[in-house]
Each structure stands twice: as C-alpha cells, then as structure tokens.
Amino acid sequence: MVLKFKIHFLIDYSYFRRKLSYWSDRGVKGPNPFPIFGNFLEQIFYGGAQSEMNWFAKYGKVYGVFNGTKPVLTILDNELIKQVMVKDFNLFVNREKIKILHDIWGRNLFNMENDDWKR
Secondary structure, three states, rough: OHHHHHHHHHHHHHHHHHHHHHHOOOOOOOOOOOOOOOOHHHHHHHHHHHHHHHHHHHHOOOOEEEEEEEEEEEEOHHHHHHHHHOHHHOOOOOOOOEEEEEEEHOOOOOHHHHHHHHO
C-alpha cells in the first residue's frame, strides 16, 4: 500500500513538474507556480489586479503564469499586443472561451474561433 502511494506520488509529482515548467523551458520569466493551483492562489490572496501589478514590476512587460496547470502568457507591451492581435492574428486564432449562457452572446469576437475569427 505504501509503495503504491509512493509510485502515484512520484508520477503525479513528475507530471506537475513537467506541466509547470512550460514557461521556464521556453525562457519566459514569471512567478513560480504551485502544483495543481499554478499561480491562482496568489491571485486570490493578493487580489487579481494587485498580483498582476506585482508580477509586472518584477518580471516586466511579458511574463508567463499558470491558471491551474494551463500556461497563460501576459503581454503588457502595446506594440507587441498590436503585432499579436493584428499583424500575426492568423498565428493566434483561438483563445480561451468565456462561458456564456446564451448562444447569441457566445457569438461575440472574444469567443469566435477558426474561420469565424479570421473572417
């Protein structure tokens, strides 16, 4: 029983370590994530806006964080945002969907994907 627990723990630990090294493997600075929660707990503790301001002051205009185990890149440079959203839009087509209760509201610019977004 103890051996089974240790094996599961090691597998889980290596899985989260690999998932949460996404930004560091790519050379992107950011706050250290906590397994399973990522940087979510820090956002709750300090408040979303305050934690973002702290990270901006510490890591600069581009940094990576985690919502759970999902990597999220934060860009605060106007020219880089313009390049991503306008010039290179075809490379960054889909985004995280906002859950909308009604289909009409779900057809807004922020929820469009693939060809609808390109059009």
